[in-house]
Amino acid sequence: MKLFHYIIQGRVWRSIFRTGLPETNYRRSLVILNNFFLHIHPAKVKKSTLKFTTTFYLGGIAFGLYLILLVTGIYLMLYYRPSVPLAYRDMKDLEFVVSNGKLLRNLHRWSAHAMVFIVFLHMLRVFFTRAFHPPKEFNWVIGVFLIIFTLLLSYTGYLLPWDQLAYWGVSVGTNMIKATPIMGEKIRFLLLGGNFVSENALLRFYVLHCVVIPLFLTLLIGVHFWRIRKDGGLQGDLEHYAEYEPDIILGKNIRVEQRESPNQSLVGTGNDENK
Amino acid sequence: MRDLDKQFGIVSVLFLTVMAISPVKEYFRQWRRYQHSYNDYLQTLPQRLSPVRLELKQIWNPELEVIDRCTSCHLGINEPALKDAPQPFTTHPAMYHEPERFGCTPCHQGQGLATNVNESFGYSKYWDEPIFPRPFSESSCGTCHHEVPVKGAPLLNKGRELLVEYSCTSCHEIKGIGKKFTPRLDGIGGKVSRGWLIRWLSGPASVSPSTRMPDFHLSAEETELLADFLMSFKRFPEAGEELQPLPKVLQKDIPEKLSERGETLFREARCISCHLVDGKGGSGAQEIAKISSKASLTWIYNFIKDPRRLQPGIPMPQYNFSPEDLQAVTAYIASEFVDFDAPESADTATHIPDPNYYEKGLALFNKFNCRGCHILENVPTSEGFGPALSNMRQKPFYQLEFGNKDIPRTKEHYIIEKMRDPRGFLENARMPGFQLDEQDILALTTALLSFQERPVPKSYTVEENQSPQIPLAGEFGQLMKKYQCLACHRINGNGSNIAPDLSLSGSKLRPEWIRNYFKLPYTIRPILTERMPNFYMSDQEIDLLSRYISMVLRDDSLELKQNMIFEQIEVEQGRKLYYNTFACQACHQIGGSGGYVGPPLDNLSGRLQTGWVYERLKNPHKFDPDVLEPNLNLTDQEAGALAAFLLAEGKGK
Numbered sequence: 037m038k039l040f041h042y043i044i045q046g047r048v049w050r051s052i053f054r055t056g057l058p059e060t061n062y063r064r065s066l067v068i069l070n071n072f073f074l075h076i077h078p079a080k081v082k083k084s085t086l087k088f089t090t091t092f093y094l095g096g097i098a099f100g101l102y103l104i105l106l107v108t109g110i111y112l113m114l115y116y117r118p119s120v121p122l123a124y125r126d127m128k129d130l131e132f133v134v135s136n137g138k139l140l141r142n143l144h145r146w147s148a149h150a151m152v153f154i155v156f157l158h159m160l161r162v163f164f165t166r167a168f169h170p171p172k173e174f175n176w177v178i179g180v181f182l183i184i185f186t187l188l189l190s191y192t193g194y195l196l197p198w199d200q201l202a203y204w205g206v207s208v209g210t211n212m213i214k215a216t217p218i219m220g221e222k223i224r225f226l227l228l229g230g231n232f233v234s235e236n237a238l239l240r241f242y243v244l245h246c247v248v249i250p251l252f253l254t255l256l257i258g259v260h261f262w263r264i265r266k267d268g269g270l271q272g273d274l275e276h277y278a279e280y281e282p283d284i285i286l287g288k289n290i291r292v293e294q295r296e297s298p299n300q301s302l303v304g305t306g307n308d309e310n311k
Numbered sequence: 312m313r314d315l316d317k318q319f320g321i322v323s324v325l326f327l328t329v330m331a332i333s334p335v336k337e338y339f340r341q342w343r344r345y346q347h348s349y350n351d352y353l354q355t356l357p358q359r360l361s362p363v364r365l366e367l368k369q370i371w372n373p374e375l376e377v378i379d380r381c382t383s384c385h386l387g388i389n390e391p392a393l394k395d396a397p398q399p400f401t402t403h404p405a406m407y408h409e410p411e412r413f414g415c416t417p418c419h420q421g422q423g424l425a426t427n428v429n430e431s432f433g434y435s436k437y438w439d440e441p442i443f444p445r446p447f448s449e450s451s452c453g454t455c456h457h458e459v460p461v462k463g464a465p466l467l468n469k470g471r472e473l474l475v476e477y478s479c480t481s482c483h484e485i486k487g488i489g490k491k492f493t494p495r496l497d498g499i500g501g502k503v504s505r506g507w508l509i510r511w512l513s514g515p516a517s518v519s520p521s522t523r524m525p526d527f528h529l530s531a532e533e534t535e536l537l538a539d540f541l542m543s544f545k546r547f548p549e550a551g552e553e554l555q556p557l558p559k560v561l562q563k564d565i566p567e568k569l570s571e572r573g574e575t576l577f578r579e580a581r582c583i584s585c586h587l588v589d590g591k592g593g594s595g596a597q598e599i600a601k602i603s604s605k606a607s608l609t610w611i612y613n614f615i616k617d618p619r620r621l622q623p624g625i626p627m628p629q630y631n632f633s634p635e636d637l638q639a640v641t642a643y644i645a646s647e648f649v650d651f652d653a654p655e656s657a658d659t660a661t662h663i664p665d666p667n668y669y670e671k672g673l674a675l676f677n678k679f680n681c682r683g684c685h686i687l688e689n690v691p692t693s694e695g696f697g698p699a700l701s702n703m704r705q706k707p708f709y710q711l712e713f714g715n716k717d718i719p720r721t722k723e724h725y726i727i728e729k730m731r732d733p734r735g736f737l738e739n740a741r742m743p744g745f746q747l748d749e750q751d752i753l754a755l756t757t758a759l760l761s762f763q764e765r766p767v768p769k770s771y772t773v774e775e776n777q778s779p780q781i782p783l784a785g786e787f788g789q790l791m792k793k794y795q796c797l798a799c800h801r802i803n804g805n806g807s808n809i810a811p812d813l814s815l816s817g818s819k820l821r822p823e824w825i826r827n828y829f830k831l832p833y834t835i836r837p838i839l840t841e842r843m844p845n846f847y848m849s850d851q852e853i854d855l856l857s858r859y860i861s862m863v864l865r866d867d868s869l870e871l872k873q874n875m876i877f878e879q880i881e882v883e884q885g886r887k888l889y890y891n892t893f894a895c896q897a898c899h900q901i902g903g904s905g906g907y908v909g910p911p912l913d914n915l916s917g918r919l920q921t922g923w924v925y926e927r928l929k930n931p932h933k934f935d936p937d938v939l940e941p942n943l944n945l946t947d948q949e950a951g952a953l954a955a956f957l958l959a960e961g962k963g964k
Contacts, residue, residue: 121376125378125424128422128424128425129424131425132380132424132425132426132427132430133367133380133424133426135334135337136333136334136337138333139333199437200707200709
């Protein structure tokens with residue numbers, strides 16, 4: 037016990053966990069604000085928004101799937117080589133030889149399917165609960181980009197097994213791109229690295245799938261979460277904001293001048309308290 | 312709160328259980344079970360065999376792109392003691408390649424990467440090359456072995472021969488496969504009658520049962536159009552436009568005497584060595600029992616006179632008949648080889664062809680790619696070829712069109728059905744029907760499944776035995792062409808296998824015997840159908856041929872023993888060896904007694920040279936590896952004695 041006290045009172049501990057045990061609301065908000073991983077979260081959350089039926093946790097589930105995909109994807113990168121003679125064979129090795137390889141690959145595959153589905157449901161939920169109304173209109177736009185990136189990840193991953201389904205799927209898809217006016221041919225050439233689906237296309241899709249799109253997706257997920265917090269946290273119906281006024285305490289660094297939304301008064305309260 | 316804890320607990324346990332499924336499945340994999348039962352099985356055997364280590368086994372050959380894990384379960388393929396063990400532990404039957412180097416899938420196909428039964432057999436949606444059914448396994452030999460013939464693969468060899476025989480490459484591209492001679496159609500209008508042509512086109516096999524020409528299943532209208540089109544070609548551009556007119560004797564009633572003389576000549580010339588007449592004769596050439604009802608007498612006369620003037624490339628020899636003899640043979644053919652059952656072709660005179668018969672006939676000619684086999688002047692090459700078959704083994708499954716056929720969806724069933732019913736899969740298919748029996752179809756399927764475009768490393772392939780072309784130049788070359796020696800004989804790898812190989816005949820045969828033989832050929836092996844014809848060569852030609860053979864076609868290493876002198880005691884020793892020790896009379900005859908399998912050995916000294924007889928006795932397979940005679944491993948002394956006996960025996964009588 038002595039040792040425990042020694043550790044938590046020591047300089048190292050306190051330099052990492054600066055706030056100590058949160059006993060007041062102020063302290064509680066500090067815990068959130070001072071932590072890199074938690075600061076993306078609103079300092080305080082309205083209790084009603086935590087109800088399952090408010091959001092169905094769809095955004096959170098999508099993020100969880102994203103994490104699973106990230107981890108399994110990195111594992112798969114250890115076994116998969118994006119070249120024509122090896123790609124399908126590596127797939128077979130994952131199935132037959134790599135320990136738990138089938139689980140790994142199926143986790144990646146089914147999580148990917150689920151993510152597309154869940155992200156779509158998430159969008160529907162946001163739409164039908166009017167959660168895209170100002171001030172959240174910008175976050176809606178980011179969300180649209182996120183769903184596009186999710187679909188692109190799905191599509192680029194589709195080619196990687198290099199089987200007939202993949203080959204024809206991508207052949208058809210890229211032929212559809214060709215129908216784009218004026219620059220269709222160019223885009224297709226750029227995407228495939230040639231005029232038909234070949235080793236270049238495989239390599240390009242691999243790089244897109246494993247590096248480029250995940251990078252943008254991760255960045256946009258960060259912005260998306262940050263925007264939620266900046267726009268007043270998760271909520272169901274903005275028009276009822278006023279009624280729950282006492283429950284809502286917003287982050288102190290929201291600036292009044294920027295707010296022209298119906299809940300301007302709420303922002304005011306937040307600022308008052310921080311003075 | 313309590314509830315939440317409980318829920319969390321339950322969910323956690325469930326999650327762990329789910330996560331444990333994969334490692335557990337991993338542990339109970341099929342191949343591990345087989346390795347356990349293999350080790351258990353070894354315990355039950357009387358002899359002691361060392362158990363295998365429990366691990367995934369694989370054969371890796373990067374050159375062949377082989378990664379085969381079959382040996383993870385097939386653990387006894389190299390263990391002769393496991394001949395009667397249950398599968399998958401049984402010993403592999405006769406193996407021509409060591410599995411450690413070649414792996415399994417180059418021969419068997421299937422999915423070598425897989426580690427369970429269903430997947431490794433490859434009957435899976437995700438593998439294009441399922442394991443080969445046993446009847447076709449020889450086709451795997453053909454992927455690397457391009458030599459002729461491939462040992463131990465009779466079906467493959469037969470299939471490849473049939474591909475050449477039926478000139479499949481006329482329509483289908485198949486790399487490395489040649490074509491048989493097919494007649495050109497120039498001047499066909501001046502050769503055959505329209506009535507015959509119509510009967511022929513509406514079913515070649517009904518006219519000549521042994522024909523190689525397939526049935527194109529033409530409608531009556533198409534047959535008429537094509538016949539009119541073909542009958543319009545009356546010129547012989549290769550033969551200086553016109554046929555030589557028939558001699559006066561043959562123009563009117565043919566005198567019986569002439570015809571009788573022709574019959575004698577026909578026999579002496581051994582025409583039935585190649586031509587089938589009334590069920591007798593060889594299969595090397597066309598059946599001619601009804602030839603006079605097919606071709607005009609003028610054409611027959613011109614053809615026998617110089618076959619290659621009318622049909623360049625035909626393997627028929629040009630007989631050295633005198634003008635009278637030629638008339639006699641033609642007369643015999645005209646009077647005897649008539650189809651008395653042929654329906655009267657009365658319509659020839661009254662028939663009025665369709666006004667556009669030429670265009671329509673040409674369209675049909677091109678549609679069915681007649682040009683693929685038959686050259687016809689002025690007709691441009693048609694593009695309507697069938698699919699290339701060079702990659703049949705690797706042809707993606709989805710490219711096969713099964714139509715409404717109720718057959719198993721496998722490549723081999725597809726090929727078999729395609730040959731049984733060539734137009735069954737698609738309505739507008741044009742492939743004609745060949746006369747194939749089931750064994751032919753099996754052989755062809757085997758051969759077709761051996762063609763692949765996937766490159767095999769050079770060090771793994773056996774190429775076709777390339778022999779240097781012998782130059783057929785000069786006077787000798789002219790004679791070889793005239794008499795078509797290579798249509799039956801073989802010289803240094805060129806030519807046919809019907810008659811003896813002549814490559815070393817200068818060392819084998821005595822010059823005076825060769826000379827006499829050309830004058831009056833006789834048969835050495837009476838049981839054969841194909842016999843050396845009498846070409847009625849001139850003395851000058853005989854002189855040239857026999858001198859060339861004696862001087863050029865020889866092997867100097869056989870010279871040394873030429874002058875061996877045998878003593879009487881050796882002859883007696885040899886007699887004992889011949890009759891008692893080796894019982895050669897079981898197959899050979901001397902003085903009329905003995906077997907029929909080998910040739911008679913009378914009068915050898917007049918025919919064969921000593922050195923050759925000695926070498927042949929020492930090793931019968933030295934000159935022809937496929938000869939039936941057993942290698943008796945004679946000592947020098949025994950061989951000498953036997954040679955002495957054989958050569959002396961002939962001399963005395």
